[in-house]
Amino acid sequence: xxxxxxxxxxxxxxxxxxxxxxxxxxxxxxxxxxxxxxxxxxxxxxxxxxxxxxxxxxxxxxxxxxxxxxxxxxxxxxxxxxxxxxxxxxxxxxxxxxxxxxxxxxxxxxxxxxxx
Amino acid sequence: xxxxxxxxxxxxxxxxxxxxxxxxxxxxxxxxxxxxxxxxxxxxxxxxxxxxxxxxxxxxxxxxxxxxxxxxxxxxxxxxxxxxxxxxxxxxxxxxxxxxxxxxxxxxxxx
Numbered sequence: 001x002x003x004x005x006x007x008x009x010x011x012x013x014x015x016x017x018x019x020x021x022x023x024x025x026x027x028x029x030x031x032x033x034x035x036x037x038x039x040x041x042x043x044x045x046x047x048x049x050x051x052x053x054x055x056x057x058x059x060x061x062x063x064x065x066x067x068x069x070x071x072x073x074x075x076x077x078x079x080x081x082x083x084x085x086x087x088x089x090x091x092x093x094x095x096x097x098x099x100x101x102x103x104x105x106x107x108x109x110x111x112x113x114x115x116x
Numbered sequence: 117x118x119x120x121x122x123x124x125x126x127x128x129x130x131x132x133x134x135x136x137x138x139x140x141x142x143x144x145x146x147x148x149x150x151x152x153x154x155x156x157x158x159x160x161x162x163x164x165x166x167x168x169x170x171x172x173x174x175x176x177x178x179x180x181x182x183x184x185x186x187x188x189x190x191x192x193x194x195x196x197x198x199x200x201x202x203x204x205x206x207x208x209x210x211x212x213x214x215x216x217x218x219x220x221x222x223x224x225x226x227x
Contacts, residue, residue, distance in 0.1 A: 004159075031213050042203065042217045043160070058214075092159050096213065105150055105205075105215060107159035 002027055002097045004108035012114045013083055020079045021111045023093030028073035031096040034066070037110070038089045046091075049076040083115045118143045118208045122218035129225050132193050137221045139204035140186040149187050150215070151180050152203040160203055194225045 003026040013019050023032070034046040047068055048056040055068035070076045080087055093108040123138045141149065148167050152160035164173040166182040173180050177198060179190045189202055201220045208214040 001162075033213070033215075042219045043205075045214060048213055090157075094159075103148070104162050104165055106162055107152075110157070110159045112157065 002095050002106045006108040006111050010112040018081045023076045025074045029095040032076050033094045034078045035092040036089045085115045088115045118216050120218040122221050126222040131227050134192045137189040141206050143206050144209040147207045150205045154201045196225045196227050199225045
């Protein structure tokens with residue numbers, strides 16, 4: 001299994017500002033992801049955080065808005081830039097543990113972001 | 117297109133009343149199916165991975181089963197602490213690292 005921590009756990013931010021969310025894993029993992037979960041909805045994948053290279057973004061998400069860093073195999077950051085109220089959401093860090101045959105996905109506790 | 121559909125959207129049960137949650141999927145080449153539990157304001161908690169039709173896994177009052185088209189999460193004699201949203205998900209065929217989630221079933225157990 002993997003234990004994931006995120007900071008901050010929650011924040012209230014003004015529109016136009018940026019917030020950086022940190023994700024720390026207790027073991028080295030290859031696959032690390034960032035998700036968004038808007039109120040009452042399921043999870044949407046924002047991007048895959050690649051160690052040593054640029055993140056891979058899903059359709060509808062761009063690097064200028066959601067820059068991601070992955071300096072090593074245990075840590076990643078997601079920045080939500082130039083925030084608007086529509087960015088209010090829970091942001092979740094996730095990892096895949098295991099191998100190509102048998103794997104499990106673990107999530108951090110989430111960062112609850114409110115933009116006013 | 118890879119898709120995951122969960123039903124019902126919400127389910128209210130009396131304590132001790134057993135039931136099942138459904139997860140149907142369409143994906144070319146199933147690499148696995150995940151079940152999660154999510155409590156309000158928290159990240160999803162991993163429950164099970166199922167890999168092939170006929171497979172079953174159990175954890176306390178929960179049992180997950182898998183067929184070629186769907187998965188069921190059976191809840192036997194539930195307790196109020198089993199109240200949560202239950203999510204299922206499958207890896208996309210085109211990219212195993214891209215996990216596609218269903219919309220979840222909100223389960224509420226009344227004492």
